[in-house]
Amino acid sequence: MKQRLVLAGGGHAQLSVLTALARKSPNVEVVLVTPNTHQIYSGMLPGWMVGHYKKEDCCIDLRPLADAARVRLVLANMIGINADHKCVELSDGSHFEYDALSINAGSEINTSWLEAAGERLLSVKPLDNFVQRWPKILAAALQQDDYQLVVVGGGAAGVELAFAAQYAFIKQRCKHASVALIASQQGILPGHSTGVKVRSRRLLEQRGITLFQAQAVGTAEGITLSSGESLRADCIIAATGARPPAWLRNTDLKLDEQGYILVDAQQRSLSHPNVFAAGDVCIRQDIRLARSGVHAVFTGPVLAHNLFASICGQKLRSYRPRKRSLYLLATGPRHAIASWGIASVQGRWVWHWKNWIDRGFMRKYSVVHH
Numbered sequence: 001m002k003q004r005l006v007l008a009g010g011g012h013a014q015l016s017v018l019t020a021l022a023r024k025s026p027n028v029e030v031v032l033v034t035p036n037t038h039q040i041y042s043g044m045l046p047g048w049m050v051g052h053y054k055k056e057d058c059c060i061d062l063r064p065l066a067d068a069a070r071v072r073l074v075l076a077n078m079i080g081i082n083a084d085h086k087c088v089e090l091s092d093g094s095h096f097e098y099d100a101l102s103i104n105a106g107s108e109i110n111t112s113w114l115e116a117a118g119e120r121l122l123s124v125k126p127l128d129n130f131v132q133r134w135p136k137i138l139a140a141a142l143q144q145d146d147y148q149l150v151v152v153g154g155g156a157a158g159v160e161l162a163f164a165a166q167y168a169f170i171k172q173r174c175k176h177a178s179v180a181l182i183a184s185q186q187g188i189l190p191g192h193s194t195g196v197k198v199r200s201r202r203l204l205e206q207r208g209i210t211l212f213q214a215q216a217v218g219t220a221e222g223i224t225l226s227s228g229e230s231l232r233a234d235c236i237i238a239a240t241g242a243r244p245p246a247w248l249r250n251t252d253l254k255l256d257e258q259g260y261i262l263v264d265a266q267q268r269s270l271s272h273p274n275v276f277a278a279g280d281v282c283i284r285q286d287i288r289l290a291r292s293g294v295h296a297v298f299t300g301p302v303l304a305h306n307l308f309a310s311i312c313g314q315k316l317r318s319y320r321p322r323k324r325s326l327y328l329l330a331t332g333p334r335h336a337i338a339s340w341g342i343a344s345v346q347g348r349w350v351w352h353w354k355n356w357i358d359r360g361f362m363r364k365y366s367v368v369h370h
């Protein structure tokens, strides 16, 4: 009987596995478990919010990729893994036994401090839920005087979302809508250089986005800050830090103290050598990696190689991240800030550079490889 490889989640790294399978398939049966046929590309989401892109510009259709790779697509959520018995449990009640497992199912947003805001709260993840809700927010902001949107989260995603929301309000002529951004006491963009922080702060001010640096707690009316202030909010977008997916509690894989899958330099589970993981769902034991799409994308080819190598009994490779990663932060209109180590630049040309990279990424996965 053929060996079975199960791909859990259709994240950034798994896209490389699919294209590698389309080029050269080891003699195995492959199953991809994912809740949606489409994967929304987060790098283009702020651009979609302001109308630079259509929804289809930022959606990767997993079906042709799976077809080309001769992979069976199962539309369901993983809800558990019994790694000792080499078996995954799905939300539709089915089980799949596997010989090798590749997990790239992302992370969740930690909204625990904000949940008292109830209906007003909108987590940026799952992205498809956010994409459904965003047009309704724009429509409400257009109808209501003094609409107040608060973005919580001072990382790259929160900053980009605040810029995008403010510019979308202007484009839609929501004249009386306002945007506030709440970062923790550390301030915006931790991990980025002072230059990037100064550029971003200056632009936030120019665009009329109020920045608060405090811990935010959700209330029935909006937000209370640790500084004592209260903000009314019609909508709170949560782009707060990542947390491991809840379903990982239902596994016997070795996790770190936060609950992420522990992997080595070869992206292999520390407890179960036939299980690999990449992207936000895992944590490397040997080095500290930011949870970012950049690493999820660059891990992809290594993940693909190692899956095939482990099935065929060949040598595995390590994922060695570059010292610095390039981040291009969209700031609403066709303008962006580039962050690379201690260097930073900004301008319209940076947006066009970002657009070229993002469109190139999308093109790569809209072409069916044979």
Ligand SMILES: Cc1cc2nc3c(=O)[nH]c(=O)nc-3n(C[C@H](O)[C@H](O)[C@H](O)COP(=O)(O)OP(=O)(O)OC[C@H]3O[C@@H](n4cnc5c(N)ncnc54)[C@H](O)[C@@H]3O)c2cc1C
Pocket: 008, 009, 010, 011, 012, 013, 033, 034, 035, 036, 038, 039, 042, 043, 045, 046, 076, 077, 078, 079, 104, 105, 106, 107, 124, 125, 156, 157, 160, 161, 239, 245, 247, 278, 279, 280, 281, 291, 292, 293, 294, 295, 296, 327, 328
């Ligand atoms: C607005 C925004 C902008 C961002 N911009 C950037 C940027 O410019 N650069 C950058 O490096 N990072 C950026 N990020 C961060 C980046 O999106 C994440 O780090 C990245 O998506 C992680 O990739 P991943 O492949 O691990 O997971 P994901 O991209 O989240 O993919 C996970 C996949 O698994 C599927 N899945 C989820 N749960 C299950 C389940 N239970 N069973 C099966 N499948 C499941 C999902 O449907 C999805 O297809 C941004 C994030 C946001 C929110």
